[in-house]
Amino acid sequence: MSTIAENIAKVRARIREAAQASQRDWTAIGLLAVSKTKPAKAVREAHVAGLRDFGENYLQEALGKQQELADLDLIWHFIGPIQSNKTKQIAEHFDWVHSVDRLKIAQRLSEQRPAHLPPLNICLQVNVSGEASKSGCTADELPALAQAVTQLPQLRLRGLMTIPEPTDDAHEQHRAFARLRELRDNLNLGLDSLSMGMSHDLEAAIAEGATWVRIGTALFGARDYGQTQN
Numbered sequence: 001m002s003t004i005a006e007n008i009a010k011v012r013a014r015i016r017e018a019a020q021a022s023q024r025d026w027t028a029i030g031l032l033a034v035s036k037t038k039p040a041k042a043v044r045e046a047h048v049a050g051l052r053d054f055g056e057n058y059l060q061e062a063l064g065k066q067q068e069l070a071d072l073d074l075i076w077h078f079i080g081p082i083q084s085n086k087t088k089q090i091a092e093h094f095d096w097v098h099s100v101d102r103l104k105i106a107q108r109l110s111e112q113r114p115a116h117l118p119p120l121n122i123c124l125q126v127n128v129s130g131e132a133s134k135s136g137c138t139a140d141e142l143p144a145l146a147q148a149v150t151q152l153p154q155l156r157l158r159g160l161m162t163i164p165e166p167t168d169d170a171h172e173q174h175r176a177f178a179r180l181r182e183l184r185d186n187l188n189l190g191l192d193s194l195s196m197g198m199s200h201d202l203e204a205a206i207a208e209g210a211t212w213v214r215i216g217t218a219l220f221g222a223r224d225y226g227q228t229q230n
């Protein structure tokens with residue numbers, strides 16, 4: 001087995017165990033492989049080992065990989081901060097966007113989503129830790145934003161996403177993820193997705209209801225940011 005295949009087996013085992021511990025069906029938890037800064041070859045290897053969903057943060061890097069991997073049937077998720085001048089290509093080249101945190105970006109994505117493609121799946125990114133510097137809308141802004149996004153014809157609002165302040169304190173991890181679940185439930189929009197949990201905290205996220213865990217390091221190893229461009 002390749003290292004990536006071994007890592008996938010380990011992450012899957014962690015997901016299954018965490019699901020069992022909270023009496024959840026592990027097949028309801030999607031493994032989103034975060035391939036940012038990693039070469040197309042790593043994505044190809046992960047696909048051979050059974051993964052289909054890949055998450056990218058940097059548009060130009062993602063477009064290059066998509067071209068190299070056009071022979072594969074992959075599902076691409078955009079998970080990074082979105083500038084207005086990037087929305088057209090994101091709308092054209094991705095299946096999901098997890099990082100929408102303001103209406104202007106949502107409107108542009110809807111307008112620019114090509115008519116021949118199905119509506120773009122959207123998660124709204126929420127800042128549950130209250131840090132001023134982080135991306136994500138606030139809990140106060142969320143209801144109006146969610147309501148408005150449901151009205152956009154070429155988007156399909158699926159749920160919420162968060163990147164909590166990193167912490168090793170399991171109690172804090174649970175609290176942040178439980179908060180996202182409550183926010184989702186309080187919206188009462190029938191949203192099926194919670195995108196939460198990364199390499200170091202996927203267990204807490206699954207216990208609190210994650211439907212996507214976004215895993216980079218545990219699958220592909222540590223990242224080297226030297227080559228990255230937006």
Ligand SMILES: *Cc1c(COP(=O)(O)O)cnc(C)c1O
Nearest residue numbers: 034079198199214215216217218
């Ligand atoms: C990089 C990244 C991840 C993956 O993080 P790891 O700790 O490497 O698993 C998940 N989500 C987002 C939004 C990211 O930018």
